Amino acid sequence: MSVRRWFEDELRLPGVEADLWRWQDGAACSGMAMELFYGYLREPVQEREQREAVVKELCRSCPVVEQCRTWAEQTPSEWGIWGGTTDAERAATRQERRAVEQEAGVGDAAGRVAHGPLVSVAGSERRLRAAALEGWGVEEIAEVLGLSSSTLASVRSGRRRYIVVDTAEQITQILPVLLEMTPAAARAQQVAQAARKSGWHPLEAWGADIDDPDAEPWCFDGAA
Incomplete structure (x- = not known):
């Protein structure tokens, strides 16, 4: 008003x-x-x-x-x-x-807290789940980004509603790179199987709506 x-x-x-x-x-x-x-x-x-x-x-x-x-x-x-x-x-x-800003994992692996504007976690959650379908666990992604694995785990799990903009942008930028690579982690197959069992969706199921919290995934059976 x-x-x-x-x-x-x-x-x-x-x-x-x-x-x-x-x-x-x-x-x-x-x-x-x-x-x-x-x-x-x-x-x-x-x-x-x-x-x-x-x-x-x-x-x-x-x-x-x-x-x-x-x-x-x-x-x-x-x-x-x-x-x-x-x-x-x-x-x-x-x-x-306050919870997001006070949690050390919002910052980097050294525990420094990242402050800044927040956005919906929807896009980041969906991207991390899509990465899991390819065998990328949060530990490997956290190591690449220099973030806390506990933060990425909470984002991927759906326990959050918001995420710091800078962190969301890091996830967005790294995902295409990861999907062009083969995860080296020994448990990559286990991560992918768990993701499929959870019913998570690949990027193709979201398209341009991936950051829209109200979007629904397209029907996706593995074909374009």
Whole structure:
């Protein structure tokens, strides 16, 4: 939602330089009642859920929804709906971000933590699983990339929702190289068999949608 009207109440927000607020000029919610975004004390659950559904639908068509969501996640604004997210959803995102940043494996093998923007883990998870089908285990990939194998294992397992952008880009760049090589690990066959048993999909099953968290794999029987 547009926050300019709320500045006096939100004293903890960043500075008020014009550039910080410029993205709000095109907000779809500009001029709308604040109660729609904040609700009220002891609001019944059903009423709150209905109100949130209405606001989220509005946010989906807003041209600045990404800027709004990013702003809310990076500031201590704890209440209201911003960028199509509720306060509870943002709290969960912050908690996961802290967990990702605090886990040494997000950084390199020496344990240095990598900070930076997060993206959906979907593409990285699918690429690591595709590599497993070719016999590449997370230990071998971690050694090549200089990352922690525990991090790559958690990404491949589906236990995460987000990953640091730099790490995701490293996985994306190394995968085509790996698929042109034969894994030297003695347990490559075991890794590939486990991947097939788990029902993981090769790259061809995802195509250009591999980074889309909502994408479904194409039917793939080993032929193009």
